[in-house]
Amino acid sequence: MAVYTEVSDAELAAFLGDYDIGEAQSFKGIAEGVENTNYVLTTDKGQYMVTLYEKRVDPRDLPFFLGLMDHLASRGIVCPRPIHGRDGNALRTLAGKPAAVTSFLQGMWPRRTTVQHCGPIGAALAGLHLAGRDFELKRPNALSVAGWRPLYEGCRGKVDAALEREIGAEIDFFEQNWPKDLPSGVIHADLFNDNVFFLNDRLSGLIDFYFACNDFLAYDVAICLNAWCFESDNAFNATKARALLQAYDKVRQLNDDERRLLPLLARGSALRFLLTRLYDWIHTPPDALVKRKDPNEYLMKLRFHRSAASLADYGL
């Protein structure tokens, strides 16, 4: 939610000199993206996004992220397309930070999610999973089950004792029961409403691939169930889930294992966001220019999934 790195006029001019995208006419830091600094750049040739990668992104992951966006865009997924410099490189340096220019996507992320969004989300997610199948680079999911205990340890003693026990029991459970082999591939891993653009009620683009990684495809579906299918009072909306799952299934069919394990994956996904939000809540300095997100929301979601017996509880 903030501009972390200011770019001087001279730095910007030198940076753009390595591209064939014209000269800057406007360059505005935007309040989107918590991990990076993002500018909307307008040149005489069009609009672009300029992203400076801040310390929460590991520079070694950037070839994966940029390569993935290139790969997906070339397969018809509407996502930010990296613009390559004259030397062919998309990953460059600006104001001392790793930086890239991408195409500018039309559309707006929906501030209030409705059932009308859920079908397009399911279809787009399945399309992304299919398009990612032949992407060659790999990136393990650092925030899957193996990453949860370290986050938990970083929160212990700083949260309510009953909550600490509840989370500890969840981690014990998942370390024993996390699935071993489900269909895997590139997942977005963060397809929340602020990462999906709509225009005139149609999905017009997916953004922010900076959590993308290789993992179970159905885990990405589970993340979307959490992100799109609860109401603001944390009540689960089975109509939304049905719309999302049916639309997904039409593009890429979930197999029997995936269907059976979806409640467990959704419960694990809720735990993942509960843990990262709790960790950030505890460790973000109160004067940081970042809005902290409420961990409690994901505790409620986790409990819903734990009580779910089968896909019937998800509207199917």
Add this chain to the structure above:
Amino acid sequence: MAVYTEVSDAELAAFLGDYDIGEAQSFKGIAEGVENTNYVLTTDKGQYMVTLYEKRVDPRDLPFFLGLMDHLASRGIVCPRPIHGRDGNALRTLAGKPAAVTSFLQGMWPRRTTVQHCGPIGAALAGLHLAGRDFELKRPNALSVAGWRPLYEGCRGKVDAALEREIGAEIDFFEQNWPKDLPSGVIHADLFNDNVFFLNDRLSGLIDFYFACNDFLAYDVAICLNAWCFESDNAFNATKARALLQAYDKVRQLNDDERRLLPLLARGSALRFLLTRLYDWIHTPPDALVKRKDPNEYLMKLRFHRSAASLADYGL
């Protein structure tokens, strides 16, 4: 530096329905403007700015601000031009806040100010003063000498005792010695580098008229001396000041009183920004999404002006 008010898709669509500027294709909150929420709006007809006025702006002042931008734009000053709705009104409501749409200005504000900026600043400021002469609405300057003691009282006991004495003595001095009758008119009152756009080394626009008011025109010049003519180590740069003052003079000549009193006005202007920064430093909650500005910078500037004897110290 943040988006304070989120706008839902439905609210935006309803709001734009009152204008003839097309439908939204993109709507991005930007990280500029500390007082208000600003969005860059792209429609099929072009780019616009949408501003939501937050609680630091008195809604009763908005007709003055918007009317002034209309007035200046019609006289050739490049500034955001309010877009009027179909019913003729420029001031409307969005997401429960007073809001306006303005034209989008090309250009970027210079992150690093140089002597090359100072001539264009002086000329543009004088042009603004001439263009504002026949603007009919009035708004007193709440941050002129009468407003300083209340700010000071709000800081007492919370700052270093020696600094408190120094500021108290300044206020005593200015309450006795502030000029009574100098040429007056509409002033911008906040023409800092982030409020001036340049494009290809030419000044391409002035923005942020939300401190504009009626006051001594030379006081606006004094504010610019503080904003543009010091180095980052707070050393005064007489070459910059000469460029600014000479360019101003070519468009609107400073009279003898104004020239004589400029050091005093610059000292008063430094005190004004010292006081507001100090007040904000003390009263801004540390978790606010606003970067606090260093008050000390203006203490250094105040001391420079207090030691200045005449315009010769400013390069003339």
